[in-house]
Amino acid sequence: MLTLYDNLSSGNGYKVRLTLHQLAIPYTRIELDIDKRETRTPKFLAKNPNGRIPTLELDDGSYLPESNAIIFYLADATALLPSDRLARAQVLQWMFFEQYSHEPNVATSRYWLTHGFEITPERQTMLETKKKAGQDALAVMEQHLQRQSFFVGERYSIADIALYAYTHVAEEGGFALAPYSAIRAWLARVAQQPRHIPITQG
Amino acid sequence: MLTLYDNLSSGNGYKVRLTLHQLAIPYTRIELDIDKRETRTPKFLAKNPNGRIPTLELDDGSYLPESNAIIFYLADATALLPSDRLARAQVLQWMFFEQYSHEPNVATSRYWLTHGFEITPERQTMLETKKKAGQDALAVMEQHLQRQSFFVGERYSIADIALYAYTHVAEEGGFALAPYSAIRAWLARVAQQPRHIPITQG
Numbered sequence: 001m002l003t004l005y006d007n008l009s010s011g012n013g014y015k016v017r018l019t020l021h022q023l024a025i026p027y028t029r030i031e032l033d034i035d036k037r038e039t040r041t042p043k044f045l046a047k048n049p050n051g052r053i054p055t056l057e058l059d060d061g062s063y064l065p066e067s068n069a070i071i072f073y074l075a076d077a078t079a080l081l082p083s084d085r086l087a088r089a090q091v092l093q094w095m096f097f098e099q100y101s102h103e104p105n106v107a108t109s110r111y112w113l114t115h116g117f118e119i120t121p122e123r124q125t126m127l128e129t130k131k132k133a134g135q136d137a138l139a140v141m142e143q144h145l146q147r148q149s150f151f152v153g154e155r156y157s158i159a160d161i162a163l164y165a166y167t168h169v170a171e172e173g174g175f176a177l178a179p180y181s182a183i184r185a186w187l188a189r190v191a192q193q194p195r196h197i198p199i200t201q202g
Numbered sequence: 203m204l205t206l207y208d209n210l211s212s213g214n215g216y217k218v219r220l221t222l223h224q225l226a227i228p229y230t231r232i233e234l235d236i237d238k239r240e241t242r243t244p245k246f247l248a249k250n251p252n253g254r255i256p257t258l259e260l261d262d263g264s265y266l267p268e269s270n271a272i273i274f275y276l277a278d279a280t281a282l283l284p285s286d287r288l289a290r291a292q293v294l295q296w297m298f299f300e301q302y303s304h305e306p307n308v309a310t311s312r313y314w315l316t317h318g319f320e321i322t323p324e325r326q327t328m329l330e331t332k333k334k335a336g337q338d339a340l341a342v343m344e345q346h347l348q349r350q351s352f353f354v355g356e357r358y359s360i361a362d363i364a365l366y367a368y369t370h371v372a373e374e375g376g377f378a379l380a381p382y383s384a385i386r387a388w389l390a391r392v393a394q395q396p397r398h399i400p401i402t403q404g
Contacts, residue, residue: 049342049345049346050299050303050342058288062288064288064291064292064295065295065299066294066295066298066299066302067298068294068298069291069292069294069295069297069298070291072290072291072294073287073288073290073291073294076287076290076291077287085275085278085279086260086264086266086275088274088275088278089266089271089272089274089275089278090266090271092268092270092271092274092275092294093266093267093268093271095271095298096268096269096270096271096297096298096301097252097267097268099298099301099302100268100301100302100305100306101252103302104302104306122327125324140251140252143251144251
């Protein structure tokens, strides 16, 4: 049985939980407290030297970190990942966009604002920079979704799962979604997929 | 023929040039001046709404952005990308690590220091934060390379290309590589691969 090292508040963890649930793959979940640095203990660093959840323990005892690599692994040869070479690269294109242009802005702002961080003047300046960059990322998504129902090939895939995870809770990071009507319609389509679960479900 | 929208100083662009050269794929290269915001013109935004190089124009006229998605596409079904499901996910694991934990620290510091940015007190504070996070990423790589010759499966792959691009010029970003002997030995192994080209070669 697969074991997922996870934190319920994490959108990166949620990507993996949602993919596992939609593929009906059973797993054991181990909750780690990020704020108490439980991902930086020697015991956990032996599993993932980068000290981050989610990390998936496979049946052979090996460990796979990085949320988007994990869901690519899980979705391989399923309906959640296209088999066409270009479509598969486009799925990855949006997943790298998510980790580079979206997550460090939208997710980090949410983390600071919901985990009791003191908003120092320095952090306030960084929040403003992240607000601008996060809005730029949302604008790129909005423009794409004005022409497409899902991110790649008009079909729900792990590209949608990767971008849904932090977009659907973007308001917790101070990002109003009201101006993004195509994103809001897409969020509703994703939530209507079979076997959808909320971020709060372990 | 493929067309690569590129900038010679970019490590992200270099990943694609190196992969194309090692796979002996002919291409046309179009140089864009990032400092003059040539990636943010309406004409270029029509190709990549996220306004970044590298972006690859395919034979069918479609555009593929995101350096790591591009090299995954190019390397598919070649010796540069393992066919085994887990090894392929591990290649992606290191490529997502590169874009999230390495590039925003090591590459951004190099960009500020080599493109004539004024180092304001605010930017100095950010450089110090990036120094610490970049050193953490290099330490994760060093630990891995103390046990392995290449990042995945003891074989040179696009995971090595992705991490080589900004690591081999890390000193331009203020990161001394002297303490990382396993990384330095790996840099030499990568540079010895057949059909290797330097970052300066278009």
